[in-house]
Amino acid sequence: MITLESFLLVSALLFALGLAAVLTRRNAIMILIGIELMLSAANLNFVAFWRFGANPEALTGVLFVLFSIAVAAAEAAVGLALIIMIYRHYRSINPLKFNVLNG
């Protein structure tokens, strides 16, 4: 039997891997990938809770994920545009070098 816990654990693993990518990779694109993964994990959680939730007829989880995917798409578009701009400016996408605004 596939339980809620299984999905939650998969989602947690997905989230942890995304977090690891954000924390360890020295590449802005990889960080963006990590963020997308973490977002996907959250979406998976929403869907899983909706599926095993008390009132599936309200379709709240599905609708939320729908909006979330739209926001994630917009976020990816803007983030990648930013990365392109940064790359043009610095000739690098190493986040350690983006420190002009750093105190």
Next chain:
Amino acid sequence: MADASWIAHLLWLLPVLPLAAAAGVTVSPPSRRRRAAAATIGAQAVAFLIASALFLVVLKSSGGGDEIVRQTFNFTWFNFGSSSLELGLLLDPLNAPMLVMVTFVGLLICIYSVAYMSNDANFVRFFAFLSLFSAAMLGLLVANNLLLLFICWELVGLASYLLIGFWAHKPSAVAAAKKAFITTRIGDLGFFLGMIWLYAEAGTLQFYAGGAGILEQSTLTQLAAGITIGGMALATAISLLLFCGAAGKSGQFPFHVWLPDAMEGPTPVSALIHAATMVAAGVFLVARVFPLFAATAGPDLVSTALTTVTWIGAFTAVFAAAIAVAQTDIKRILAYSTVSQLGFMMLALGVGGVAAAIVHLIAHAFFKALLFLGAGSVIHGCGDEQDIRKMGSVRRFMPITFATYAIGMMALSGFPFFFSGFWSKEEILHVVHGWPQSPVPFYLALAGTALTAFYMTRQMRFVFFGNSRAETAAKPHESPRIMTVPLAVLAAAAVLLGIFATPAWPWFHRFITGGTATVDFGRLFTAGTLGLMFLSILLVGAGVGTAWVVYRRLPGSASAPDPLERRLPRLYRALADRLYIDELYNATLIPLHGAAGRAADGLDRFVWNGMVAALTRIILLLSALSQITDRRLFNQGFDSGCEILRRSGGRVSGAHNRNIQARLVYIGSGMVLLFILFAWI
């Protein structure tokens, strides 16, 4: 009396005038030759006039009884505490003729120098030194105070040093100047000690101060009664110390070594300082403080000081005369002659003949100045040649010089009857003959007389007779008139002075000792006088004759051996080498000094320096220790503390970096920790 006594108040002008001239000439540029000479000669001439006037004043005032009339001008130099230092000037029959002599000879020599030094680049400086010397010498003579006398005495020594070393480009002149200064300084040390001792005992250094002076009866009695080391009377001990200074200045044995070397100076200097005046200062000093030398506790006792003076004088007289026999430098012969004659004067003083000594001093000053200036004329004429072996037949070229030189030579040798030297020497022989203690000084004096005649004849033969042995082709020429005139004047003085010194009219002696001279030709014919005169003439004749015979045939060339050397080679060599006194000093005193110096140096270097160095080491060690504690303990403690702080700060600040991912790591770990914390609770 009173009407003329104002002149006596001019006494202070005597030293001050030449001093002012010296100061003026010193600061004038070297090109002002005429002005320098004029200032010096002018000051000397005025001083001579004043001295003559003073002499007349003294002459007039002492015309009366047997008392010696002294005029003193005492004043206070400065006060310290309750006591004061008195200085004073003195005019008495002892120094009045000396003043005349010094100014007169000085004046002539200054005039002579104008010609003699005319080619010298340092003409102006020379005259400045001459003026300085003159001032110091006159100050020495007029002093009524041993301290003032000593100050002038040293100034005279300084002037002598400057003038001997005047041709400083010659190393020998520099060496001679140093030798003269140092040798006389050794004697002056005795003088200085004696003076201090005297001040400690008597409380004053005034010679005559209304009964309180050191040469007056009360002090003399006290000094004669006082007994010091070895049972010596205080007066004797102090006198002997003072005599050290006198012997040094007057070139008495064993201090005579500097005087012949002093002939390195210009000839006028040799004439003025090292023949006529300065070297006589020692004799003058002894004559001045003669009462101190003669002071004994009782009338029957003999003064040890005077005995010493007698023996030293007698020995020096013969010793120097013997050395003079074998010298070949014209000025050195005269220098040893001077030493010898000063020995005669000391001898006379030692046996009590102050008057005889002073008369001989003045006579000697004239004829020795004459001889030196004559020698200078010869040297000048022969092209600066000083070796008598390279001269000869100068008589033919320089007649005036020859004539005046001959007069000087005869006066020195004691040719009978017409020369001052004869009578003054007779007087010395007379007083020495009467010395009760020993006949030996008398015999020494006789030997000295004969030797004097011998070496002067030898010199005359070599220089003026025979054939020319000059190595240069240049003919000798007579000196200019400015040089010959002083010679003539001095020659006249050398002759005329004899008139005042004969036993028939012992005016000069009476003048000095007090009393009136009477003309009594009978005194010439008393047994003692006549016998002595006869003996003296005989000895002079023997000396001159022997020399004439020995040097009948002069050596043909300058390098040929001396006739005397051929006969008595060993003796001649010893005499020519000045009896090895210089070598003796070189072998004994100088190594001794060197050793003492090295010992002191070693003491300084190893003992004191070692102590200081050890102390330094200890201090260095202590400071090194404290440095180590500072550096290793405190500094390092603080340093490591600071280092820890800094490193931990670095670490902490490293955490606070710009790495956004690292910050996320912190946030994440913080979240995890918080969660664990909540789960725990």
Next chain:
Amino acid sequence: MITDAAFIAFAVLGIVTLGATLGAVAMRDPVHCGLALALAFCGVGGFYILLGAEFLGFIQLLVYVGAVAVLIMFVILLTRRPDSGQDTNSRGFWSALAGSGVALGVFAVLAVAISRSPSIQTATPADPEASIAAIGRMLVSSHLLPLKMIGVLLTVALIGGVLGAMQEGGKLER
């Protein structure tokens, strides 16, 4: 046996998704990472379908795999430089370790929280109805405002992305 088939599907999807995610996170070459990411998105879409939200699953494939992953691939290729290697920082190992540790810690915390949570219901309810018509009704009725907001957001993001990618130094790139 549906249950077994679902379990097998879950296991296969889990292995594929997590393996692709691991590859997307850990592989050195960003191009490989991008490809693995696309696979991982597909796996997530599979999970949606498994959970009964088919519409979401297709949307996921359409948007994530079809748009986002492709976009990321484009950017990776655009910023790729042959001379600049990735992850060349000397402190990379330690920061990677720290990041991995933190990620592991977060996973542990989540896992513990999931396993201890009492509110999680273990019983599986019946498959809910999530038809496209129901979702369309919901979107245009009760969620109309968020739908319009998303539309505005997407428009703004589109304009912003285009302008940002085009502009350089305030000038339009030719």
